[in-house]
Amino acid sequence: MPRYRLAAQDFHFAHPIAELESFETAREADGESVLFTMDSLDEKTPIARAEGWVGGAQRIVETYDTPRGILLKVEGGGAFFINRGGEIIGAQNPNQLDREIILGPALVLALAQRGVWSLHASAATYKENCFAFLGESGQGKSTLAAYLSQSAGWRLVADDILPIEMESKTVNALPHFPQLKLPPNAQPGADLPERIPLKYVCALADVEANHAPELQILPTAQAVQVLLGHTAGTRMFNAAALAKHLEFSTQAAKQISARRLNYPHRRDALPLIKDFLETLC
Amino acid sequence: MLTLDAILRIPAHVSFSVVGEDAFLLNAQTHKYYGLEKVGARLWQILIEGKSLSEAHQTLLSEYNVAADELERDILDLVKRLQEQELVEVIEA
Numbered sequence: 065m066p067r068y069r070l071a072a073q074d075f076h077f078a079h080p081i082a083e084l085e086s087f088e089t090a091r092e093a094d095g096e097s098v099l100f101t102m103d104s105l106d107e108k109t110p111i112a113r114a115e116g117w118v119g120g121a122q123r124i125v126e127t128y129d130t131p132r133g134i135l136l137k138v139e140g141g142g143a144f145f146i147n148r149g150g151e152i153i154g155a156q157n158p159n160q161l162d163r164e165i166i167l168g169p170a171l172v173l174a175l176a177q178r179g180v181w182s183l184h185a186s187a188a189t190y191k192e193n194c195f196a197f198l199g200e201s202g203q204g205k206s207t208l209a210a211y212l213s214q215s216a217g218w219r220l221v222a223d224d225i226l227p228i229e230m231e232s233k234t235v236n237a238l239p240h241f242p243q244l245k246l247p248p249n250a251q252p253g254a255d256l257p258e259r260i261p262l263k264y265v266c267a268l269a270d271v272e273a274n275h276a277p278e279l280q281i282l283p284t285a286q287a288v289q290v291l292l293g294h295t296a297g298t299r300m301f302n303a304a305a306l307a308k309h310l311e312f313s314t315q316a317a318k319q320i321s322a323r324r325l326n327y328p329h330r331r332d333a334l335p336l337i338k339d340f341l342e343t344l345c
Numbered sequence: 346m347l348t349l350d351a352i353l354r355i356p357a358h359v360s361f362s363v364v365g366e367d368a369f370l371l372n373a374q375t376h377k378y379y380g381l382e383k384v385g386a387r388l389w390q391i392l393i394e395g396k397s398l399s400e401a402h403q404t405l406l407s408e409y410n411v412a413a414d415e416l417e418r419d420i421l422d423l424v425k426r427l428q429e430q431e432l433v434e435v436i437e438a
Contacts, residue, residue, distance in 0.1 A: 112376060285367035285380065292369070292378050303373035307360035310371045310378070314362040 066091050070171070071180050071227035071238035072258040078154045081163055083242055086254060108135055114299040117201075119164040127173070127300045134177070134302065136170055144170045150177025167244055172225075172297035176305045180229045180238065181312060182296040187221035187237055187262075188212040191345045194237050194260045196226055197325070198294040199268035204327055206245065208268075211334045212341070213252070220252040221260065225296060228262055228316070235316045237262040264344065265290060266325040277333045278326040279340045287322035288313050347421050347428075349399040352437040353392060359432050363390060370432050379430060384409060385423055392433070398424065 066080045067090040074089070108128035116125045123139035133147040141161045145154040153170050155162055172182045185196040186209035195212075199205040206223050213220035223243040229236050237260045239253035246252070267282070267290045282290065291313040292298075298309060321344075325337065355361075360371040368386035370379040381389050384405065391401040398420060405416055427433045 114376075284364050285382075288362075288364055288367075288369055289378075289380065299376050301376070303358060303360075306371055306373045306376065310360055310362050310369060314364050314369060317364065 069240065071175055071241045072229070072236075073175065073178055073180065074151065075171075075174065076152045077166070078152075079158055081158075081166060083163065083167060083244070083248075086248070086251065087240065087242065107131060111302045112300055116169070116299070118168055119161045125169060125300060127302070129302050134173055136165070136173060136300070138165045138169065141165045146170060146174045146177060148177065150174040164244075167242060169297055169300060173300055175227055176297065176301060176309070179308065179312070180227050181291075181309060183226045183228055183291075184224070184294045184296050185226040185265075186210075186223050187226045187239075189219045189221055189256075189260060190217050190342060193263045193345045194221060195264045195266060195341060196222075196228075196237065196262055197266050197268055198290060203268045203270065204329055205268055208327070208334065208337065212338055215338055217342075218338075219256065221256060222252065229259075230312055230316055230319075231259070233319055235262045235319050236260065262320055264321050264323060264341075266323045266341075267294070268325050268327045271326045271328050273328045273330050275326065275328050277328060277337045277340065279337075279344075280324045280326070282322040282324055284317050284322075286324075287317035287320065290322055291317055347425055347435065349397075349402050349417060349420070351398055351424070351435050353398065353424065354434045354436045355393065356431065356434055361389065361393070370427075372431055374431065377430070379432065384419070388420060388423060 066077055066088050068075045068084050068087040069089045070087055108130045111127040111129055113126045115122055118138055126137045128135040133145055136144040142155055153166055153174055155166060175182055183196060183198060185198045186205040187194060187196045188209045197205040197208050209220055212218040221237055221239045223246050227238040227241050239256040240258055241253055243251055358373045362369050366383050366386055368381040368389045388401055391404055402417060402420055406413055428435060
């Protein structure tokens, strides 16, 4: 029974997950299994049924509240259980798709149970300033973060998903998290601190390729909308998690500096954007 | 027909958070968020204090430079939209 440390949280998984090998902290004897059997979850109340991109395809994702935690079912995959505290993710004999579900929606749900929210974002640091770049797939957030991380003084923090939390009045980025679109030898978080204060959030906005890149300050109310709109998995959340997430987003928006980054999709815009960001530090 | 005499209730599935002059509402049944700006957010704040629509109308009249009948129309229009999104319930018309 392996134990992993992800996003500054300890997790028990029912089975070893090859993709998480570098995050493993301990392995308990088989007799100490913490897997809940699926037949103990008969008493369940539907939370949500939505379509989402999981395991390389659009699939129906269903979540249920049970007395002991959340049950997650994904079309074509198995059933997954996340306990009430979010420390345990259970599945039976996971195949490749199941592992992608565990590392995707199951992990997002488990983190949400613990007050950690997963932004659709890439991230990079410069002079101890952490920038998150929020955007949908194809908006260029990975390209931007990869470009920055190859520049002097910059470090990659996240490629696609950035877990964040609120600690006292600081919003922390949690870089020890698997970035599934990157190969194992390119995972960015391993030698970074577990927590990095998140200073800037930049919402990527598409503009025509002939436009100049531009950074515009966003007022707090718009920063709230950005955080609400770019958090992964909210369609799977139960009412309690949604309410906690709304509260988190409004509090976090007061602590971070939010920008709209008008981002033309052309390579020569990247140095200009880098200069804009560096002048903020 | 909705009037300022209506008594409203905020359903249990609605959460909200106020940020400066804005309010964010969540309908946990539909998983949808809504934003209210300035006067709408102020109206929401007055309603969550347990005040009636009629009291809200009087309070807003004292706070904003607006004609009474125009404010009444705007309040009733907003409440109707909140009702359509199941963010408020009219328990007595």
